[in-house]
Amino acid sequence: MCVYLTSWKSMAILSNMAGEKIKATYSLDVETVRDLERMARRLKISKSAALRRAIRMAVASEPRAGEDQLSALGELQQSLDLAPEDLRDWEEKNRELRRSSSRL
Secondary structure (H helix, E strand, C coil), X not given: CEEEEECCCXXXXXXXXXXXXXXXXXXXXXHHHHHHHHHHHXXXXXXXXXXXXXXHHHHHHCCCCCHHHHHHHHHHHHHHCCCHHHHHHHHHHHHHHHHHHHCC
């Protein structure tokens, strides 16, 4: 199986070979290409492998879906310095507001 996908911005080629890979074309600025080449030389790996490694590291360091929102809520609640019973009242009022707005 060989599928060619092309557009004016990128190109991808899929093939049915061991360890399937997608060949893609991207535009990088000169500084980024030099950094990529330097990284690949230092690690003694190909530029493709260096790029894969960098992308995987970046993705692994991202917060999981919803973590940003939950930590922001926690920070907001702490900044309000509410007593536990006041915090429960605050949560219930907000829960009721969401329920009533979803009924509209």
